[in-house]
Amino acid sequence: MKFIIPIIILSSLFLNACTSNQHVSNSTQSVLNQNQKFVDELKKGISLYFNKNSSELDSKYLIYLSTAAEVLNSNPYFILVLQGHTDSSGSASTNKRIAYMRANTVRSQLVTQYGVSPEQVTAEGVGSANPIASNETADGRALNRRVMATLRIK
Numbered sequence: 338m339k340f341i342i343p344i345i346i347l348s349s350l351f352l353n354a355c356t357s358n359q360h361v362s363n364s365t366q367s368v369l370n371q372n373q374k375f376v377d378e379l380k381k382g383i384s385l386y387f388n389k390n391s392s393e394l395d396s397k398y399l400i401y402l403s404t405a406a407e408v409l410n411s412n413p414y415f416i417l418v419l420q421g422h423t424d425s426s427g428s429a430s431t432n433k434r435i436a437y438m439r440a441n442t443v444r445s446q447l448v449t450q451y452g453v454s455p456e457q458v459t460a461e462g463v464g465s466a467n468p469i470a471s472n473e474t475a476d477g478r479a480l481n482r483r484v485m486a487t488l489r490i491k
Contacts (some may be wrong), residue, residue, distance in 0.1 A: 379405055380479070382485050383401060384484070385443060389478075390410025402443070402447055413457070415489070416488075417457065419486055420463050420480070420487075421436030422483050422484070423439075434462065
């Protein structure tokens with residue numbers, strides 16, 4: 338009889354630990370699901386948008402960089418293709434330079450801040466050649482100022 342109380346206490350602690358582990362497993366699964374969502378988006382290609390005449394990346398896109406870095410660092414056969422784009426305002430040479438600067442900003446952050454191999458990230462400046470929206474409106478021009486990031490297999 339004197340052993341029953343310690344057994345009950347130990348059983349209670351054990352059951353509580355199992356519940357706690359289940360909570361940790363659920364949290365881990367949630368993070369994995371979120372990362373898989375970002376990976377799927379990167380495979381299709383995502384757009385990172387920029388302000389006019391700027392190559393500064395908004396911090397809201399860092400989750401994509403972090404996820405891309407995880408994938409690239411764990412799989413040497415993947416590469417991330419970065420294509421910089423601009424709206425049609427400005428000269429073709431200026432737009433191409435800004436477009437390249439945008440793509441290279443993303444590439445530099447992946448390499449220097451996340452430790453991605455430089456061979457796994459390409460950056461090119463397309464300029465205003467491939468708009469995804471009309472350059473006749475401010476909203477359209479804003480959509481054209483982007484870097485398209487696409488995850489590929491070498």
